[in-house]
Amino acid sequence: MKKSLFAVFCACLAMSNASAADFEEIKARGSLRVAVAALSPFVIKAKDGTLSGFEIDSTQALGEKLGLEIEYVEKPFCDLAEAVLSGEADMIASGYSNMPERRRLLDFSLPYHDTEYFLVMSKDKAKKGKTLRGMNRRDISIGFQHGGVSGMVAQGEFPGADLKGYSSFTGILEALGAGEVDGAVLFDPYLDMARELDGVKHVIPHEFALTRTIEAFATDQESDALHEALNEWVIEKDLAGYWDELEEKWFSDQYAVASAPPPYACPAATPVQ
Numbered sequence: 001m002k003k004s005l006f007a008v009f010c011a012c013l014a015m016s017n018a019s020a021a022d023f024e025e026i027k028a029r030g031s032l033r034v035a036v037a038a039l040s041p042f043v044i045k046a047k048d049g050t051l052s053g054f055e056i057d058s059t060q061a062l063g064e065k066l067g068l069e070i071e072y073v074e075k076p077f078c079d080l081a082e083a084v085l086s087g088e089a090d091m092i093a094s095g096y097s098n099m100p101e102r103r104r105l106l107d108f109s110l111p112y113h114d115t116e117y118f119l120v121m122s123k124d125k126a127k128k129g130k131t132l133r134g135m136n137r138r139d140i141s142i143g144f145q146h147g148g149v150s151g152m153v154a155q156g157e158f159p160g161a162d163l164k165g166y167s168s169f170t171g172i173l174e175a176l177g178a179g180e181v182d183g184a185v186l187f188d189p190y191l192d193m194a195r196e197l198d199g200v201k202h203v204i205p206h207e208f209a210l211t212r213t214i215e216a217f218a219t220d221q222e223s224d225a226l227h228e229a230l231n232e233w234v235i236e237k238d239l240a241g242y243w244d245e246l247e248e249k250w251f252s253d254q255y256a257v258a259s260a261p262p263p264y265a266c267p268a269a270t271p272v273q
Contacts, residue, residue, distance in 0.1 A: 021090055022222070022223060022225065022226075023223065023225035023226045023229065027066075027067075031068055031069040031070070032059075032062070032066065032069070032070055032090055032091070033071045033072075033073050033088070033089045033090045033091075034071065034072055034089060034091055034092070035072075035073045035074075035080045035088070035089035035091070035092045036056075036072050036073070036074055036093060036094045037076060037077035037079075037080055037094045037147075038074075038168065039094055039095050039148075040169070041189075041251055041252070041255035042054045042094055042215075042250075043094050043095070044056075051072060053255065054095070054113075054246050054249075054250040055094055056072075057246055057249075058093065058112070058246060059093050061242075062233055065233055065236075066233075073088055075089075076146075076147065076167065077094065077145065077146065077147040077167075078146050078148075079147070080094055081102065081105055081106060081218070084106060084218065084219065084220050085105060085220060090219065090223070091217050091219045091223075091226065091230070092106075092217065092218040093217050095113070095115075095215050096215060097115065097148075097149045097215055098111060098213070098215070098216050098218075099149065099152065099213065102218065105221075106218040106219065107218065107219050107220065107227050108216040108217070108218050109216045109218075109231050110216060110230075110231050110234045110235065111214035111216045111234075112216065112234050112238065112243045113214070113215040113247065115149075115213050115214075116188075116209035116211075116212045117149060117187050117209060117211050117212075118185070118191055118206065118210060119135065119157075119183055119184070119185055119206065119210060120183055120184055120186050120191055120194045120203070120204055121135065121140075121183035121202065122183060122202055123200075123201040123202065123203050124200075125140055125182040126183075126203050128140075129205070131205075132206050135161060135183070135205070136157070136158045136159065136160040136161055137160055137161060138160060138161065139162070140158075140161050140162065140183070141161065141163075141164055141180075141182045141183070142154055142158050142161045142162070142163055142182065142183050142184060143163075143165075143166055143172040143175055143180075143183070143185070144165055144166070144172070144184065144185050145165070145166060145168065145172065146165045149211070149213050150185040150187075153210050153211050154185045157185075157210055164180070172186065172190070173193055173194060176194055176197060176200070176202065177197045177198070177199060177200075179199070183202070188251065189252060216234075217230050
């Protein structure tokens with residue numbers, strides 16, 4: 001069964017001696033522990049273990065502003081919240097969307113990015129389903145990323161479909177190319193990459209986004225000083241055009257597939273029917 005955020009919350013409550021550090025403790029330590037998960041182009045992990053990407057650039061710049069070293073805590077995407085709630089990390093920076101389910105557990109900074117999610121579907125199955133409602137059937141398989149927004153969207157919009165979870169969007173593209181799934185819930189640049197796959201023709205069978213999210217840094221709900229520092233920095237960089245520069249740099253097909261397969265994975269999910 002997929003690990004829910006509620007289950008994460010309960011598990012972390014049981015860790016009575018674990019809590020996120022306050023900002024003064026972080027400054028005394030001299031390092032900011034940032035939870036990240038391989039999610040190109042936000043976080044890209046090379047085969048030699050080197051990290052790069054949108055969030056690596058942003059957090060390195062944040063560290064320079066705050067006078068802190070950045071220590072990355074690598075986790076499966078579905079375990080990012082637990083890393084902060086257990087005190088293993090001070091914040092999350094991983095293309096992490098500000099969602100109602102997550103706000104029950106975490107505080108979010110001001111946003112610095114937004115993402116639109118669409119369903120991409122094989123042309124034949126799109127014709128068979130005809131409408132989005134028509135895709136909600138057991139003979140149509142739809143891929144999603146474990147622990148991420150695409151999974152929330154897939155389970156919310158297509159609970160009657162054959163839902164299949166993957167640990168990365170690269171894995172979803174591979175499954176689409178191999179015909180293992182008929183479609184998937186994706187965002188750019190993965191949408192364009194899916195439509196350019198050899199073999200099966202894929203299309204987006206709807207005009208408007210299934211959902212639009214905003215991405216932000218996440219902390220625990222007691223880290224007020226860190227939260228305030230993050231907001232001030234997000235505003236400062238926004239006024240300087242920094243976030244647009246990062247998006248132009250990193251959001252391309254080149255970086256979408258640059259990440260090596262992570263050595264860890266989210267547990268297999270049993271979709272809610």
